Amino acid sequence: MIAALGLLLGVVLGLIFTPDVPAGLDPYLPIAVVAALDAVFGALRAYLEGIFDDKVFVVSFFSNVLIAAAIVYLGDKLGVGGQLSTGVIVVLGIRIFSNVAQIRRYVFHA
Amino acid sequence: MAEPRTVRGPHPARQGDLPDHVTEPLLTLITQRSLDADYEHAAARRRAAGGSAPAGPKPRRTAGLVLLVFGVLVTVAAVQTSRDASASDASRASLVAQIDLRRQGLSDLQAQLDREASRVLALRTRTRDLATADVAEGSRLERLGVRTGFAAVEGPGVEVTLSSARDSGGSQVVRDADLTLLTDALWAAGAEAISVNGQRLTALSAFRNVGIAILVNTRPIDPPYVLDVIGDADTLPANLLASAIGERWYALKDSLGFRFDVRNGGRMSLPAASPPRLRWAEVAPEGGARRTQMGVSGS
Numbered sequence: 216m217i218a219a220l221g222l223l224l225g226v227v228l229g230l231i232f233t234p235d236v237p238a239g240l241d242p243y244l245p246i247a248v249v250a251a252l253d254a255v256f257g258a259l260r261a262y263l264e265g266i267f268d269d270k271v272f273v274v275s276f277f278s279n280v281l282i283a284a285a286i287v288y289l290g291d292k293l294g295v296g297g298q299l300s301t302g303v304i305v306v307l308g309i310r311i312f313s314n315v316a317q318i319r320r321y322v323f324h325a
Numbered sequence: 326m327a328e329p330r331t332v333r334g335p336h337p338a339r340q341g342d343l344p345d346h347v348t349e350p351l352l353t354l355i356t357q358r359s360l361d362a363d364y365e366h367a368a369a370r371r372r373a374a375g376g377s378a379p380a381g382p383k384p385r386r387t388a389g390l391v392l393l394v395f396g397v398l399v400t401v402a403a404v405q406t407s408r409d410a411s412a413s414d415a416s417r418a419s420l421v422a423q424i425d426l427r428r429q430g431l432s433d434l435q436a437q438l439d440r441e442a443s444r445v446l447a448l449r450t451r452t453r454d455l456a457t458a459d460v461a462e463g464s465r466l467e468r469l470g471v472r473t474g475f476a477a478v479e480g481p482g483v484e485v486t487l488s489s490a491r492d493s494g495g496s497q498v499v500r501d502a503d504l505t506l507l508t509d510a511l512w513a514a515g516a517e518a519i520s521v522n523g524q525r526l527t528a529l530s531a532f533r534n535v536g537i538a539i540l541v542n543t544r545p546i547d548p549p550y551v552l553d554v555i556g557d558a559d560t561l562p563a564n565l566l567a568s569a570i571g572e573r574w575y576a577l578k579d580s581l582g583f584r585f586d587v588r589n590g591g592r593m594s595l596p597a598a599s600p601p602r603l604r605w606a607e608v609a610p611e612g613g614a615r616r617t618q619m620g621v622s623g624s
Contacts, residue, residue, distance in 0.1 A: 268363075313356045
């Protein structure tokens with residue numbers, strides 16, 4: 216319940232304030248969002264499996280976001296930012312898909 | 326790395342075997358480890374510490390806060406993307422408009438090119454026609470030049486020598502009218518070009534007395550008068566005798582006692598007369614030949 220409330224509040228806050236992202240951070244925002252999405256789905260799956268842990272969630276969320284952004288930043292500095300962000304998105308996308316598949320299994324008992 | 330050997334890794338329990346992350350294909354590995362392993366570790370630690378695992382750990386306030394951050398992140402990204410999208414849409418629309426405009430311009434230019442090409446074709450045809458006309462006019466000019474005396478010519482002919490009678494005086498010297506009669510007779514006899522003492526006779530030439538001298542083409546000439554006549558050297562003297570005007574000439578020269586001699590000149594070349602300078606007449610523009618008198622006239 217508190218999780219759903221937090222999410223809703225976050226969306227509302229974001230809509231109200233719509234902070235301007237500095238142009239320099241523009242390319243990292245989508246990657247950060249995908250990484251956060253991965254962490255959130257992982258947490259949901261862990262919750263459904265009964266092994267959810269607050270600390271692990273917080274740590275995995277922030278480390279995911281930071282590492283994804285750092286990889287893309289490094290790629291930008293090396294001139295392969297596009298390729299590296301593609302790689303990050305592919306890996307995170309596979310993780311998200313398999314987590315969601317597991318969640319589906321728990322929710323629908325299929 | 327592929328050769329089997331003992332691995333001293335973080336999993337001593339699986340010694341003698343390669344770890345998963347070495348043997349498994351990458352994609353399978355990613356799929357299998359899609360859940361953060363930390364959750365398992367934490368759960369195992371809890372089980373070890375508290376004996377039994379908690380039935381359903383509830384997400385606490387920290388998780389709510391993190392989700393709040395997540396919500397903000399997602400919303401900001403979405404808003405930013407849509408904001409950028411409107412900007413990039415605008416630039417895209419302007420690009421599309423520009424493309425349309427340029428394409429329109431291109432087709433205009435293409436049509437213009439077609440028009441110009443057909444014009445070039447027409448002009449080329451006209452150039453060819455004009456070149457043909459030019460050649461025709463050039464040969465006509467040459468013919469006219471020969472006829473009127475403004476082109477140098479050569480050909481067979483006769484040489485006619487005329488001078489006054491010895492110890493002649495008064496009216497018995499050769500005058501302009503005599504030379505005029507002689508040249509008229511020569512023209513009538515079939516002469517094609519005549520020069521007198523090197524002065525070519527043109528359509529405008531006339532003999533004129535000034536004092537005792539005779540002017541032709543405004544140049545004085547002295548006796549004896551040598552006429553180079555291009556024409557048929559065989560028939561010209563006979564024609565001169567036979568024609569009516571020739572008869573008159575012979576009568577005149579006999580009565581005045583002129584010394585007159587006609588002989589074959591072989592191949593002769595006659596100079597061109599210098600064409601008169603035109604001060605007022607200009608070549609009429611094409612199609613303007615029918616223009617009538619337009620200026621102020623005295624009548």
